[in-house]
Each structure stands twice: as C-alpha cells, then as structure tokens.
Amino acid sequence: MSETGRIRVFSGMRPTGLLHLGHLAGALTNWVALQEDHDCFYGIVDWHALMSNYAESENTGSLCLDVLLDWLSVGLDPNKSCIFIQSHVPQHVELFLALSMVTPLGWLYRNPTYKEQIENIQNKDLSTFAFLGYPVLMAADILLYRAEKVPVGEDQSAHMELSRELVRRFNHFFGAGLLPEPQTILTPTPKVPGTDGRKMSKSYNNSLYISESAESMWDKLKVMITDPARERRTDPGEPNKCPVWDIHKVFNHDAAQRAEIEKGCRSAGIGCIDCKKMLNAHIAEMMAPIHERRAKYASDPGALNDILRDGARRAEAVARSTMRDIYPAMGLIVRSDRVA
Numbered sequence: 001m002s003e004t005g006r007i008r009v010f011s012g013m014r015p016t017g018l019l020h021l022g023h024l025a026g027a028l029t030n031w032v033a034l035q036e037d038h039d040c041f042y043g044i045v046d047w048h049a050l051m052s053n054y055a056e057s058e059n060t061g062s063l064c065l066d067v068l069l070d071w072l073s074v075g076l077d078p079n080k081s082c083i084f085i086q087s088h089v090p091q092h093v094e095l096f097l098a099l100s101m102v103t104p105l106g107w108l109y110r111n112p113t114y115k116e117q118i119e120n121i122q123n124k125d126l127s128t129f130a131f132l133g134y135p136v137l138m139a140a141d142i143l144l145y146r147a148e149k150v151p152v153g154e155d156q157s158a159h160m161e162l163s164r165e166l167v168r169r170f171n172h173f174f175g176a177g178l179l180p181e182p183q184t185i186l187t188p189t190p191k192v193p194g195t196d197g198r199k200m201s202k203s204y205n206n207s208l209y210i211s212e213s214a215e216s217m218w219d220k221l222k223v224m225i226t227d228p229a230r231e232r233r234t235d236p237g238e239p240n241k242c243p244v245w246d247i248h249k250v251f252n253h254d255a256a257q258r259a260e261i262e263k264g265c266r267s268a269g270i271g272c273i274d275c276k277k278m279l280n281a282h283i284a285e286m287m288a289p290i291h292e293r294r295a296k297y298a299s300d301p302g303a304l305n306d307i308l309r310d311g312a313r314r315a316e317a318v319a320r321s322t323m324r325d326i327y328p329a330m331g332l333i334v335r336s337d338r339v340a
Helices: 021-034 046-074 091-100 105-109 112-120 134-143 154-174 214-221 243-251 255-267 272-298 301-329
Strands: 008-013 039-044 081-085 149-152 183-186
Touching: 008 021, 008 134, 021 039, 021 046, 021 149, 021 243, 039 046, 039 301, 046 081, 046 134, 046 272, 046 301, 081 301, 091 134, 091 154, 091 301, 105 112, 112 134, 112 154, 134 154, 149 154, 154 183, 214 272, 243 255, 243 272, 255 272
Parallel strands: 008 039, 008 149, 039 081, 149 183
Antiparallel strands: none
16 A cells, blocks of 8 residues: 555556557556556656667657657546656666566566567567566566556566566565565456557557547548448448447447447448448547647646656655665665665
C-alpha cells in the first residue's frame, strides 16, 4: 500500500509513434479507470524505446510529447496519476544496474519475447546488451515504485514472471522483503484489427490513430477489408470473419444496433458500406471530446512541461526512498545529500 492507503500501480508505454485505437481499448481505458481508486504511476519509457530504436533516436523527444498528448486526451489526469518520462527519473537506471548484478544470462536468453523478436525483426540490429536486458529494466520500472499491481496484456506475462523471479533472487542476496513481488492485473485485450485485417500495429501501417481527424479515419474505414465472401452487395456475409465487425464489438455499445448489423450482414440486408458508416458514427462520437482535449493541451506547451516536471518530482521522491533502502542493503554508502 502507498501512504494514501491505495494499492500502487505502475505501467508504461514506449514512445515509438502515435497511439492507436488498439492502445485505447487494450490499455488506456483500463488505466483511466484505475486512477480513480489506485495510486497510479504511468511512465513514458523512453529508455525502453532506445533499446530497439537507438539508431533512430532523433525523434524520441517529440514522440514522448505525442504519447503524453494521447494520454491526456483520453482522460489520464495528472491530478490523479503520476505521469512522467522515464529518463527524467535517474533511479530507473540505478535499479536496473542493481538488478542486473544478480540476473542470470540464461533467464534472459530463454525469454520467449526476446527469441521471437530476434528471429522476426530483420531490419534492426537487436544483438545488444540493452535489448537482451529489456526485461530487467522493465522489472526496475515496476520495483522502483514498489508497485503491487501491474496492468498488462497476456503477451507480457513472461516478463512479469521474470520480475517476480528477480525479486526473489535479489531479496535472497540482499535482504528478505526488500522488494515486493508485483502481481499482474491481466487486462483483457479486445481484438482490434487494423485496416488490412491484421492486428492493429504501427509497424503494419494499418492503424486508426487516437489523434487522427474524423475525416482521415473515415477515409481509412471506408476502404477497410471485410468478409471476403461478400464480393457483391447481395452476397450474404459472416460477421465473425469481418474485421469491421470486430471493431464494432469493441467500440459500438448500442446492443440493438449491433444485433441489427449482425442480422443484416448474414441476410445481405445491409451492405458493407452501411456497416462502416454506422461504425464511423460511433467512433466519431467517441473521439470528439478526446480530440477537443488534445487540441487544448497541444495549444499550451508550458502546461505540458509543468505536468512532466511535477510528475518527475513526485516519481523521484518515491524512487529515492526505494534506493535509500537498496544502497545500504547492497553494501553501498548512500550519498549524504540524498538522505533527505
């Protein structure tokens, strides 16, 4: 528990591009809900971004601001959550190094995500110490705030288990109970396909972005692929084979209309363009206040700087407290000017 008596939560996102509707449905909606009754720390993890994008680092700063704007626009509130940039809190790197002292290399080489990305990402050189140690920095991010809960999708479960194993090993060497074992809040990840039917992803160039105008989003939706069996307007379709229907299930909360669409598709009572128009109307209504908030924040760079400065100050206060316990436990002398 934090000093407020609330359960502490940590999560973060890499600044590698604009966020899309998959991020909104899969993570951000949950983050916004959690901030109402949890002590939430949300980090824009720029060191993580550099672990794979070190050769293209020149845009990292502007991408951090884009992520911040997307977060604020969907409802993350700096008065309810601590919002900060990872590199603004130097203790992330300190704890990363401390944890690396006891991390067996075999644990990292066996990480399924590492093996998958080394095999599949061919356009980047990922054979670096930092990329191999990605899960250790992720553990440091969480443990620095002694977070009890971490909202993640199933694809991050292996990293979370590694974090718990690191805690047990670290505490074995340096003191029982020194760091808590973080528990997973397994976030249901709704299926949000991109315009080509594959998983929505920045790397696939198939995304509907949170910051995208209504006009641009409709331009993408109206040419989005549907059930391949519906070659003509009169052909009956199968909604469960249609990526547009998958997006309806996530963002169209009108149950009666969804039932009408499902029936109309199977009977050829409605065409694909009609289905897309209904989806577009729901998305446009949902995104209007989000775009309004984004424009408001984007017009005031000073306010953004204040949010990041205050977030870093609050985060570092907690981080320093953790490291004050870590240093002497490892036999190190705490600098006198960092005791307070």
